[in-house]
Amino acid sequence: MLNIGINLGFGKLDESLTDEEMYDGEIDLAVRAEALGYDSVWAVEHHFSDYSMCPDNLLLLANIAGQTKDIKLGTGAVIVPWNDPLRVAEKALMVDTLSKGRLLLGVGRGLSRNEYVPFRIPLEETRERFDEASAMIFDAVESGIIEGDGRFYPQPRAELRPGPRGSFADRRYCVAGSPDSLVSAVNLRARLMSFIVRPVPDLMGNFTTYREMYEEKHGAVAPAICLNVNMYCHEDNEVAQERHFEYISRFFQSNVDHYEMAGDHFATTKGYERYADTAKRIQDAGLQGAADKYAEAALWGNPEHILGQIEEIRDVLGDFEIIIAPCFGGMPYDQARASLELFAREVMPKARSLNGQKVSVAA
Numbered sequence: 001m002l003n004i005g006i007n008l009g010f011g012k013l014d015e016s017l018t019d020e021e022m023y024d025g026e027i028d029l030a031v032r033a034e035a036l037g038y039d040s041v042w043a044v045e046h047h048f049s050d051y052s053m054c055p056d057n058l059l060l061l062a063n064i065a066g067q068t069k070d071i072k073l074g075t076g077a078v079i080v081p082w083n084d085p086l087r088v089a090e091k092a093l094m095v096d097t098l099s100k101g102r103l104l105l106g107v108g109r110g111l112s113r114n115e116y117v118p119f120r121i122p123l124e125e126t127r128e129r130f131d132e133a134s135a136m137i138f139d140a141v142e143s144g145i146i147e148g149d150g151r152f153y154p155q156p157r158a159e160l161r162p163g164p165r166g167s168f169a170d171r172r173y174c175v176a177g178s179p180d181s182l183v184s185a186v187n188l189r190a191r192l193m194s195f196i197v198r199p200v201p202d203l204m205g206n207f208t209t210y211r212e213m214y215e216e217k218h219g220a221v222a223p224a225i226c227l228n229v230n231m232y233c234h235e236d237n238e239v240a241q242e243r244h245f246e247y248i249s250r251f252f253q254s255n256v257d258h259y260e261m262a263g264d265h266f267a268t269t270k271g272y273e274r275y276a277d278t279a280k281r282i283q284d285a286g287l288q289g290a291a292d293k294y295a296e297a298a299l300w301g302n303p304e305h306i307l308g309q310i311e312e313i314r315d316v317l318g319d320f321e322i323i324i325a326p327c328f329g330g331m332p333y334d335q336a337r338a339s340l341e342l343f344a345r346e347v348m349p350k351a352r353s354l355n356g357q358k359v360s361v362a363a
Helices: 019-036 057-065 085-098 123-143 179-187 200-218 237-259 275-285 287-297 303-317 333-354
Strands: 004-008 040-043 046-049 052-054 072-075 103-108 145-148 155-159 172-175 191-195 225-233 299-301 320-325
Touching: 004 019, 004 333, 019 040, 019 057, 019 333, 040 057, 040 103, 046 052, 057 072, 057 085, 085 103, 085 123, 085 145, 085 155, 103 123, 123 145, 123 179, 172 179, 179 191, 179 200, 191 200, 200 225, 200 303, 225 237, 225 303, 225 333, 237 287, 237 299, 275 287, 299 303, 303 320, 303 333
Parallel strands: 004 040, 004 320, 040 072, 072 103, 103 172, 172 191, 191 225, 225 299, 225 320
Antiparallel strands: 145 155
């Protein structure tokens, strides 16, 4: 059965909202998601700007855990180099205890100089920091013991309390887009989480590589790939298209600004060379053209149109999970709530039956 979750973005692109009102709107979506039957709610980690402001997603999920009973709680993701691995492992175990085993632990490396500079971490160090710390974190939440002798995080052996209440073997996620991130995801034996910025067929090279490496290293079929994608649903397909492309354009502009995606620095930054291709595509297409292509790759339209898009993904990708971002680009929360509810009522029941079989690249 297709697992369907929602992702909270914590962007404040509507200048009329206060920070508190934005937080109220995001948490309301999370609580509604459980009542509507979604499987999981995820929260990003971002700092220092209106692009997205959730500096501690484990703290946020602890709040949501207290307002819900059954929905899974995911970090999408903890940006590992911004955090001490001991503290990530401690907080993850605490949230898992408080929520009675509902935590899905996703990790990522991060990309924005605007966030890395205040943390005083050079971008060139992020790959090594991520690989060293993420392995420590996943080992610690499994065993209840953290230790390490690496370059960046020398850690004396320490027992973590509260200890593990259950295994995280099937609850590991890793955001990955670059070739070395795919290697990291496989080494961590984690599910691959991909933020959809281009049509899924264009991303199949990465997905196939992940599956091949996973099977070769672990002797098992790779777990379902997890897609994280913007979504806007409305009964009227024309209204859906108009609003979706409007809000996506705003979100895309903020994304480009936050990550400096149209800049030239990625080509000369160790570990981020792949993103130079993204910057070139934006430069070649122009900002609005690139925004339109990004919007087209997302889920939008009336229920029938969106269901068709999900079917197309299934036909290309096989087994997968999907996390929808229901509010972005300054979208009013009443529109996001209506979209989330319509998707749950008209799309989700049919979409759950569409998932493909596990994909073995060796078959």
